[in-house]
Amino acid sequence: MPTSQIGNLPFPIPHNLAEYAAEPDNDHWREWIARLPAFVAELTERWSLQLGAPYEPGGMCSWVAPARNADGDELVLKLGVRHSEAEHEIDGLRFWNGDGAARLYESFVTDDTCVLLLERCVPGNSLKQTLPEEAQDEVIARLLRRLWKEPPPGHPFRPLQSMCDEWGAGLAEDAERYPDKMDAGLVRAGLEIFRAYAGTADRHVLLCTDLHGDNVLAAVREPWLVIDPKPYVGDPAYDATQHMFNCMDRLASDPHAFCQRMAQLLDVNAERVKMWLFARAVQESFSSDLWKEPLNAIAHRLAPL
Numbered sequence: 001m002p003t004s005q006i007g008n009l010p011f012p013i014p015h016n017l018a019e020y021a022a023e024p025d026n027d028h029w030r031e032w033i034a035r036l037p038a039f040v041a042e043l044t045e046r047w048s049l050q051l052g053a054p055y056e057p058g059g060m061c062s063w064v065a066p067a068r069n070a071d072g073d074e075l076v077l078k079l080g081v082r083h084s085e086a087e088h089e090i091d092g093l094r095f096w097n098g099d100g101a102a103r104l105y106e107s108f109v110t111d112d113t114c115v116l117l118l119e120r121c122v123p124g125n126s127l128k129q130t131l132p133e134e135a136q137d138e139v140i141a142r143l144l145r146r147l148w149k150e151p152p153p154g155h156p157f158r159p160l161q162s163m164c165d166e167w168g169a170g171l172a173e174d175a176e177r178y179p180d181k182m183d184a185g186l187v188r189a190g191l192e193i194f195r196a197y198a199g200t201a202d203r204h205v206l207l208c209t210d211l212h213g214d215n216v217l218a219a220v221r222e223p224w225l226v227i228d229p230k231p232y233v234g235d236p237a238y239d240a241t242q243h244m245f246n247c248m249d250r251l252a253s254d255p256h257a258f259c260q261r262m263a264q265l266l267d268v269n270a271e272r273v274k275m276w277l278f279a280r281a282v283q284e285s286f287s288s289d290l291w292k293e294p295l296n297a298i299a300h301r302l303a304p305l
Contacts, residue, residue, distance in 0.1 A: 011037040014058025032081055032112060036063055039113070043077060047106060047117060051077060061086070066120060074120040075105065082112050085163070085210070085230045090114060091156050092231035095206060100146040101226040102217075121217035121225050128213030133247045136213045139224050140243045141265035143216065147226065148205035148236050157206060160234025161198040167283055168194030174286035182285050186299055190282030193275055201235030201272070208239055212246040237263070237272035241280050252294040255302050278302035 013021075013033060021029035040063070044051060047069060054065040062080035069075060080086060093104040093116070103119035127136050151157055168191050175187040208215075208229040219225045240262040244251050251258055259277060263270035281299040 011040070012053050014054045014056050014063065016057045016060050017063060020060040028112075029081065036079065039079065040077070043079075043115065049075070049077060049117075067117070074122055076102075076116075076118040076120045078114075078116040078118060080114045080116075082109070082114055084166070086114070086228075088157055088231045089229055090116060092206065092208075092229045093118075095149075095151060095155075095231075096147060096226075098221075100143050100222070101229065102219075118227075119219075119221070119225075121219040121227070123218055125218045126214050127216035127218075127224060128246070130218060131213075133213075133250060136243070136247075137261060137265055139216060140211060140213070141262065143224065143226055144208065144211060144236070144239050144266060147208060147229075148203075148239070150204065151206050151233060155233070157231050157233045159198065159204075160207065160209075160232045160238060163209070163232055164194040164198050171283045171286065174283075178286060182282060182296065182299070186282055186303055189304055190279040190299070193279035194283075197272075197275060197279070198234050198238075201237070203236055204233050205236050207232050207234055207236065210242050211239060212243045214246070235272065235276075236266065237268040238276045240266055240268070240273050241277050244277060245280070245284070248294060252298060255298050259302075274302055275304065278304070 013036075017029075017033070020026060021033050040051070043049070047067075049067045049069055052066040054063055058064060061083055062078055064076060064078045067075040067077045080089070090104065090107045090109065093101055094107075097103070098119070102121060104116060105119070106115075106117035108115050127139055131139065171187065171191060171194065175182065175184070208226060209232050210228065210230045211226060215228045216224050216226055240259075244258055244262060247258070255277065256274070259274045260270050263273045266273075278299060281295045281302065285295045285299060
């Protein structure tokens with residue numbers, strides 16, 4: 001483990017990152033962590049930063065710590081392993097420019113790392129920890145409606161269809177490998193949505209795709225700010241799904257009512273929310289052991305007639 005220091009502490013690796021890197025097939029993560037101390041020291045000098053200990057338990061793909069620059073500004077230094085879903089986080093934050101999302105002050109990308117110097121959300125409590133779920137619905141909807149803007153020609157963002165193609169290919173493989181986990185007719189319907197549904201939208205805006213209560217933080221500049229977007233361009237109705245999956249009890253209790261509520265708050269078509277949610281429930285039924293049974297039941301209840 002690295003032995004460089006932050007202040008008087010040995011260089012700390014957050015729990016989730018260390019745990020994921022310790023898995024047998026994650027040599028790349030271990031090599032990346034081994035280079036972190038020198039990289040963080042370089043950035044600290046370059047941007048004249050004072051760093052605190054990284055946030056715990058942290059994520060599996062990034063090292064994130066509070067920072068303060070020479071002017072006393074409260075910031076966050078984030079180093080993330082480059083991976084497909086978050087490839088355009090920097091571009092998305094630049095595009096939104098602090099309008100509903102944390103401001104990006106500095107950034108660059110290396111072969112394997114995305115480096116971001118961000119506005120720090122103070123006090124930083126997550127929406128998930130602060131408000132009951134129905135109030136979270138309203139905050140999420142207000143933020144999404146602000147963030148949904150059409151990017152200009154020549155933008156770098158990938159279409160939502162590209163993510164759907166990856167997920168559809170994975171779903172087809174899982175269904176072939178585990179044919180007894182999900183009704184074949186539901187799998188076919190889910191695959192049809194992943195393969196074609198994105199192209200039927202009448203709006204194509206910049207999406208967060210991973211917006212939920214843990215990715216919205218309390219701040220001073222605005223009451224709530226979005227962090228950690230995974231931007232794609234496509235159907236706004238899709239963007240309701242991740243928040244809904246993070247409210248599993250309500251989703252399992254009455255998925256139709258939940259779809260109607262989010263569609264109304266977001267001013268999008270409820271049928272489109274329902275179909276995106278159905279396809280994702282089919283897919284997640286194969287990949288998430290904890291949610292397997294409720295997601296299977298949700299997929300059956302939302303299935304197209």
